Amino acid sequence: MSNVTSLSRRAALGVLSVTAASWWPVSRANPLPLRIGFQKGSINLNITRSLKLVEQRLPGTPVQWVEFPAVPQLLEALAVGSVDFGAVGDSPPVFAQAAGKDIVYVGAEPPKPDTSALLVREGSPLRTLAELKGRRIALQKGSSAHFLLVQAVKAAGLKWSDIQPVYLAPADARAAFERGAVDAWSIWDPYYAAAEIDGKARPLVTSRGLTSNNSFYLASRGLVQQEPVLRQLFAALTDADAHVARHRADSAKQYAEFSGLGLATVLRVLDRRPRSPVGPLSAALVAEQQKVADAFHELGLIPKAIRVADIVWQPA
Template sequence: MSFHRHALFAGVLALATGLLGFAPGAHSQPAAPKEIRIGFQKSAVNLVILKQQGALEKRFPDSKVSWIEFPAGPQLLEALAVGSLEIGLTGDSPPVFAQAAGKDLRYVGAEPPKPQSSAILVKPDSPLRTLADLKGRKVAFQKGSSAHYLVVRALAQAGLQWSDITPIYLPPSDARAAFERGSVDAWAIWDPYYAATELDIQPRVLSNGVGLSGNNSFYLASTAFTQNHPQAVQVLLDELTRADAYVQSHRKESAQFIADFSGLSLATVHLFISRRPPSPVKPLSPALVADQQRVADAFQQLGLIPKPVAVAEIVWQPGAPGAARLANAAR
């Protein structure tokens, strides 16, 4: 085999195994997506950094990159399921509810657990001192969110039944208003809403997620996007990991990026970033799939989702179809 033929074959084979990044315009690569619509929340630090730096627009110059903000994961995944997004970030519970409802989506990546980044809050003068004191109380949280699972686990640890509380399903901004005016007894919430409330009104933390919930974060994509543009998905995950490395080495600049985008105070941003461990994005490990299955099983056992779900069934397995096509092209 000549040097040039050998080099061409080696290049295509490396691409087939995912060793090369996405390069718009390369003849051996699939076309870039025409549009990449990304759903994110204020807590999505890696995505916010990418947005503020324009990193994806540089990696995908032939694609229209759009950024759509959501107040919580359930709303984001509903948009993903109806074809309004290609990819987005949520906590642990929204994908379970979406899968149980038959939504067509795939887990494509995950960040490490962040158990200190969510909490059950009570007012400073509240008589509630332990999780057992939630019995007979009104507890606010976003239905189908990571806070929902935190409450499930908190009640179980306290030896309480789901029927022992009155759940008040509210999105974060409405829940905070209800919490401040005393319409609810407790509020389960995640950062940065948690950090902002902590600084503004000094609530007491009845419990955070430590020992209860890992507060895991997942990247989910539409099935069509994973099938048609697997290399683009991988580039997105690689860029998210690069963004996290930037956050770890440039805390001051990252906090300013996030504050400028979100309108949150710098003090709030620094507080919620301080609770966030290094968060590179990796494929779901078997241990993380098992952990997520426990989330699904807990909701199913309480009758909060209509049927059992098998999390592993919607975990993206990258590479196989796309790699096979590229390998065939090299023959």
């Protein structure tokens, strides 16, 4: 895939996706809706939605918010042009790019190394990463928790074949974890916080020192052509982050009501979540994401080597 820096030239040649062909710039009358995909775990997006910050930043542009149960469905919708914008962790876009999905990295939040962990049950005898050898470990395949486990196994001096990964969605993984069907669980907030608050889990390790646990914003190719719209989206998300910092208690209550999580769980999530303004990807972030892609390729978990920079938006 050619570099995203050539998108304007490709647009001139008419080599655009269906989404680009249908996208209405904000300067035109009766624009089509800006479709934003989100999940319950995306704090910035959920606060932005509840405060109508995008609508304030882009007056006159209809905004549709589309909720997804998990990242794979969101990425598929982005790739086929069903939504224009969404947030994901570090690993899902690697798997999507390797599968040939038409997506573009456009923005990122600062690292959050304390917001995911490898959990064991409170009474577990496991105390070190080396003791993971031969153990059954639950995780969502292709998620940020997948890369955390890859790094944890490496840090322990083990091989991937030394463990028994059990690929489960978070809800199923928690059930398996609590009944003892797996020995450990690699997971992110808010599931991590909920397991801690319930008193049934403790972190064997967090991501700190293993992964940065980065969060990215991806867009359809049509939206990439509209830099002013992207800039306003970043500003709205950054406004939401500032609102959370200034109004922590109210934001926690609002997020708890929407997500169905307990207030104590939400407060724990916010306690270890750093300030998270949104902006374009730095060269350092692209390089770090390339390491994620290379790690999965070395293990044979993606079918081919990929170059992350090929699908990173470069602002004018």
